[in-house]
Amino acid sequence: MDDFLVIDHVSKIFGAQRAVDDVSLTVAQGEAFSLLGPSGCGKTTLLRMIAGFERPDSGRILVGGQDITALPPELRPVNTVFQNYALFPHLSVWDNIAFGLRMSRRPREEIRSGVDRMLELVRLSEHARKRPAQLSGGQRQRVAIARALVNRPQVLLLDEPLAALDLKLRQHMLMELNAIHEKVGTTFIYVTHDQGEAMSLSDRIAVMNAGKVEQVDSPEHLYETPNTSFVASFIGDANFFTGVALEVLHEGYVRVLVEGLGSPLVLSNGAVTVNEVLRLMVRPEKIILTLARPLSGESVNAFRGVVEDMAYFGSHTRYRIRAGEHRILAQMQRSRFSGGEINPARGAEVWMSFHPDEGRVVRLEGEV
Amino acid sequence: MSKESRTVGQWLLTFPSLAWLSLFFVIPALLVIITAFRPADLQGGVGPGWTLATLREVQDPVYLPILWRTLWLSGATTLVCLALALPVAFQMARVGQRMRQVLLLLIVIPFLSNFLIRIFAWKSLLHPEGPLTKLLIWLHLIPENAVLLNHVGTVLLVLVYTQLPFAILPLYAAAEKFDFGLLDAARDLGAGPWRAFSKVFVPGVRRGLISSSVMVFVCCLGQYVIPQMVGGTSDEMLGSKIAQRVFSDRNLPHASALAGGLMLAVLVPMLIVVLWQQFGRKESE
Known part of the structure; x- marks a missing residue:
């Protein structure tokens, strides 16, 4: 079933602000899906509408074909892992996990086996009698996940699941979450502002900005072929240039005149007309630096520049290069540096080049 | 810091309140x-x-029914006050800052007029010719010849009226610290609004409930003005008897013995509850 969770033209208005503005999305059963965006982009409001804490002003939400838009949270086949976990402080770990089953008045035996199975899944069996206050952050998070999953929800919502953890624990929990998702096979919806988290947790990501969805795609596609400058800059680093289309070639290639840089050949997803003003995007690591002019075959997009600044990161080095009015960010792995014998120093003249497939035409913000 | 000097520090910190409690x-x-x-x-x-x-x-067995009435009236007042104060505290903690100030003011305003005057006001409200009695008769909620005053229920009503703020304020203080996100979590896990309230909010303000109960219960035990003014002759509380022994009979030892007996009647059950809780907690750990 490809449209298991359906968000159908959903809007939510707070005062004068359209927190969620006519959003439509579909999520497949068992998919790990992320809502990614900066704070205030509407992703949390959208999550709260799926959970039932907010009612959309217009639009519908369906789970497995059932319209749940008007249902209160307690009647939805959806459970949530809250950002601060919201564990009940007066109950033990065991009783926290049993809460949902008790609310649905399941038989005692089923509650016992369900809770024990969940404790095993999140590896907390030996902490069953402890209070939440006696647990570490990572353990609390696992209790919150177990407490939600024990109810066998059709969709599990996770609100910034890793935000409250320190860096090391976060990386560990990333893998843990992926493992749990693989084991239970439930549809997971993550809400996060952290692109790295979203990329490593999800099959697909919806990038949100100002209440709208800018692009829904797999992590690779979002990174390699962003549709908008917002997506390009929110996920990873990017160089942007503004230019005018000179000629439109076959298969989406466009030659663009960029003041001070010449006329690079780049790729466009959408239709482009000659003389249209365009915005180009090139990722820093797609730019190849050479001391000599690149050989003719690789020299389609080659420009001269001067190294202004550089920073060594171990696995790679970042360069800021000035070319006319432009400041271009380039990133190189040491071993790939052509010639290999020297690195460009501050003030050195270098050649930058990139393959036409690595330069993308992106839409400007607000044009969506 | 060594264990000894920490103990000394703790004693120093405790000293003022300890001295206050001892002295007064x-x-x-x-x-x-x-x-x-x-x-x-x-x-x-x-x-x-x-x-x-x-x-x-x-x-003297004459005191037994009076002691019993004192205890059940205080207990009933406590229960009614808690039942009324819980939803009030819940709402007060949820409304905005401005509304909260207004509600707090409304709760405290009655204290600006004298306690005795407020009891007199009840007396005239409930008088057979009083406005409340007439209104209730006009609404056919009570029969024509009903007497609202001089009844044990009247004593309970006025006790609840005077003690309610003392139940609301500690509960509100506890509710203000309550994480209302927990109610979202309860709803998310399948609890309806009422069960979220009773299973998560009520245990969450447990400390407030305890202080409210103690506050109301203990204040009720010593009451003698209210039963005397709005109650009948058979609605006396132990406080009435103590007052009578002090002011009319001028027998201080007798009044002291009654007061000491009341103290024992309250402290012994409370002590048992506290010990039982301590013991029970140790066992569960």
Whole structure:
């Protein structure tokens, strides 16, 4: 079933602000899906509408074909892992996990086996009698996940699941979450502002900005072929240039005149007309630096520049290069540096080049 | 810091409140108990020497129904106050800052007028010719000849009225610290609004409930003005008797013995509850 969770033209208005503005999305059963965006982009409001804490002003939400838009949270086949976990402080770990089953008045035996199975899944069996206050952050998070999953929800919502953890624990929990998702096979919806988290947790990501969805795609596609400058800059680093289309070639290639840089050949997803003003995007690591002019075959997009600044990161080095009015960010792995014998120093003249497939035409913000 | 010096520090910190409690609570309470063992003199003071005669006097079975009435009226007042204060505290903690100030003010405003005047107001409201009685009769909620005053229910009503703010304020203080996100979590896990309230909010403000209960219950025990003014002759509380022994009979030892008995009747069950809780907690850990 490809449209298991359906968000159908959903809007939510707070005062004068359209927190969620006519959003439509579909999520497949068992998919790990992320809502990614900066704070205030509407992703949390959208999550709260799926959970039932907010009612959309217009639009519908369906789970497995059932319209749940008007249902209160307690009647939805959806459970949530809250950002601060919201564990009940007066109950033990065991009783926290049993809460949902008790609310649905399941038989005692089923509650016992369900809770024990969940404790095993999140590896907390030996902490069953402890209070939440006696647990570490990572353990609390696992209790919150177990407490939600024990109810066998059709969709599990996770609100910034890793935000409250320190860096090391976060990386560990990333893998843990992926493992749990693989084991239970439930549809997971993550809400996060952290692109790295979203990329490593999800099959697909919806990038949100100002209440709208800018692009829904797999992590690779979002990174390699962003549709908008917002997506390009929110996920990873990017160089942007503004230019005018000179000629439109076959298969989406466009030659663009960029003041001070010449006329690079780049790729466009959408239709482009000659003389249209365009915005180009090139990722820093797609730019190849050479001391000599690149050989003719690789020299389609080659420009001269001067190294202004550089920073060594171990696995790679970042360069800021000035070319006319432009400041271009380039990133190189040491071993790939052509010639290999020297690195460009501050003030050195270098050649930058990139393959036409690595330069993308992106839409400007607000044009969506 | 060594364990010893930390203990010294703790003692220093505790000293002011401990001194306050000793000076104004423990010592007076002991004085009351000591007085119960002194003979009464004819001028309304205490005479020389010691006696157990007063203790024998207060074992008069006439006091038993009065003690019982005092305890159940105080208990019922506490329960009614908590039932009314819980939803109020819940709402107060949820509304905006401005509305909260207004509600707090409304709760405190009655204190600006004198306690006795407020009881008198109830007396005239509930008087057979009073506006409340007339209104209820006009609405056919009570029969024509109903008497609202001089009834044990009236005593309960006015006790609840006077004690309600003391139940609301500690509960509100606890509710203000309550994480209302927990109610979202409860709803998310399948609890309806009422069960989220009873299973998560009520345990969450447990401390507030305990302080409210103690506050209301203890204040009720000593009441004598309310039963005297709005209750009938058979609605006396132990406080009425103590007041009578002090002011009319001028028998301080007898009044002290009654007060000491009331103290025991309250402190012993409370002590048992506290010990039981301590013991129970240790066992579960």
